Amino acid sequence: MTAITDPVADYIRTELAPQSQGLELTPDYPLIQAGLVDSLGLFRLVTFLQDRFGIKIRAQEIVFDHFATLAAIEALVVAKQQSSEEAP
Amino acid sequence: MNIPQRCDVVVIGGGPAGALAATFLSRSGHHVVVLDRQHFPRTTVGESLIPDVWKYCDAAGVTERILAEGFVRKAGGLVEWNGEMRTLSFRDFGYTRPALHVERDSFDAILLDHAGSQGAEVHQGITVTRVETAGDGEPVRVEFRPTGSEQLNQIECRYVVDASGQNALLARQAGSRQLDEAFRFMSIWGYFENANYLAVDGSVHSAAEVTEIAPSTYVTNIPDLGDWGWCWHIALRRNTSVGLIVPVDAVKGMRDEKESWEQFYLAQCARLPRLAQLLAPGRYIPGSVRIIRNYSYRSEQLAGPGYYLIGDAAGFLDPIFSVGVVLAMHGAYAAAWAIDQSLREPQRAADYRAIFADQLKGRMEVSRALALPGYQCSEQANRLAQDIVKLTDKQAQALMQAASRATARPHNFDALLA
Numbered sequence: 308m309t310a311i312t313d314p315v316a317d318y319i320r321t322e323l324a325p326q327s328q329g330l331e332l333t334p335d336y337p338l339i340q341a342g343l344v345d346s347l348g349l350f351r352l353v354t355f356l357q358d359r360f361g362i363k364i365r366a367q368e369i370v371f372d373h374f375a376t377l378a379a380i381e382a383l384v385v386a387k388q389q390s391s392e393e394a395p
Numbered sequence: 396m397n398i399p400q401r402c403d404v405v406v407i408g409g410g411p412a413g414a415l416a417a418t419f420l421s422r423s424g425h426h427v428v429v430l431d432r433q434h435f436p437r438t439t440v441g442e443s444l445i446p447d448v449w450k451y452c453d454a455a456g457v458t459e460r461i462l463a464e465g466f467v468r469k470a471g472g473l474v475e476w477n478g479e480m481r482t483l484s485f486r487d488f489g490y491t492r493p494a495l496h497v498e499r500d501s502f503d504a505i506l507l508d509h510a511g512s513q514g515a516e517v518h519q520g521i522t523v524t525r526v527e528t529a530g531d532g533e534p535v536r537v538e539f540r541p542t543g544s545e546q547l548n549q550i551e552c553r554y555v556v557d558a559s560g561q562n563a564l565l566a567r568q569a570g571s572r573q574l575d576e577a578f579r580f581m582s583i584w585g586y587f588e589n590a591n592y593l594a595v596d597g598s599v600h601s602a603a604e605v606t607e608i609a610p611s612t613y614v615t616n617i618p619d620l621g622d623w624g625w626c627w628h629i630a631l632r633r634n635t636s637v638g639l640i641v642p643v644d645a646v647k648g649m650r651d652e653k654e655s656w657e658q659f660y661l662a663q664c665a666r667l668p669r670l671a672q673l674l675a676p677g678r679y680i681p682g683s684v685r686i687i688r689n690y691s692y693r694s695e696q697l698a699g700p701g702y703y704l705i706g707d708a709a710g711f712l713d714p715i716f717s718v719g720v721v722l723a724m725h726g727a728y729a730a731a732w733a734i735d736q737s738l739r740e741p742q743r744a745a746d747y748r749a750i751f752a753d754q755l756k757g758r759m760e761v762s763r764a765l766a767l768p769g770y771q772c773s774e775q776a777n778r779l780a781q782d783i784v785k786l787t788d789k790q791a792q793a794l795m796q797a798a799s800r801a802t803a804r805p806h807n808f809d810a811l812l813a
Contacts, residue, residue, distance in 0.1 A: 339785075339786055339787075339788060340788055340789045341788065341789070342788035342789075342790060342791075345450065345788060346450075346725060346754075346758075346786070346787075347450060347451070347454055347728055349786065350728070350729065350732040350750075351732075353750070354732075354736065363743065363746065364750075365746055365749070365750075366746065366749035366750045366752075366753045367753075369750060369753070369754070370782050370785070370786070371782065371785035371786050374786070
């Protein structure tokens, strides 16, 4: 686990899906398909990621490929952090 | 209670969409004013709710109150299409909480009362006549008058949420309401006392058993009304709601008076064999027939600077899978989220309304694909719908797929899954 996936996993376990308390959330655990991040949780997760990692998530980025797993979320956060560093 | 001159958010309409949006926004600490032209409780149609409703009730903090009311818990749906009966049992898809059959006057009144208890200012008997929006960050002016009076007044706010139902106030005002000309239908419905009902295993039960043995919503197509006329049977606590969805063309030339509608309605009910059997021990409640000319429509733009559209004000579809209220609640949650974010970060207001609009449009498009027999949509809408299906958990996906099969309309949904 990493500095990105750890806090995201914590947030999912404590805030979005209390039923997942005992689950080991591996980087490729299917968060969406298993229902841990549902249609309401997705909005809250966007707020969490923005506030925690200082990124701006846009409408076209809220798709399955960016939120399917912890690994996918990490890749999105890293990409957003790099692109904002390069911005003037 | 006087209506204030300004607030953070004005919500037009106190139905499920408006009541939940007001609840979520009030719970986030915003000053919310709800205006509804009617006085609650008021009757409306749409009595069958799928189990997804609990997610939104939980988020709104209203679950205990809904449970305490003791609405009829339903186990699933029985769908008889072209003579073939299919069962959709929520339990088979892993749902642990029941779906509901609700009297909408009680259900909606609980939600609106709850909004008030969470801090929203609710004003009933107030008709909104006009909304003036300007650019991002500019105040929105909402003009209103007491229903039945000419005395105009106005309130200024930062955001307006149009949850005005089929009045679709903002979309009509902007001329962006798109009728689905191919799907012009009307609902004709009424109530029966002491009618029998079907449980999810297909067994027949008497009205007195409805709180003991969970009923199923029974729907069947009406064979000679094209490929999208159908009928519902929803067992409630004190009576049974029976309704027809009828293409407008099928009743062309009929006299527009209650007696004619009643005659047509009862004749149709008698012609559907299984329905007629269920209704046989019961009695039609005289005068209970009502009609709504609900054309299928969508509002082209779901949000803009200072405004959001949710519930039936955003769009109305064929109600076959009972998703109307849940879709309304989803819109309420999404709009409240986007408005809360925008109030915290005004410079990103455009981003947040794009997120809201994409999510809601995609979800509406999925429902449209499930509901309509012949179906076409734009490439953009199709992409949004495919994204939403992918963002749906496996259990709900399986239920949607089974539902699309049950009404012999699987091709639209299969195309979204591809």
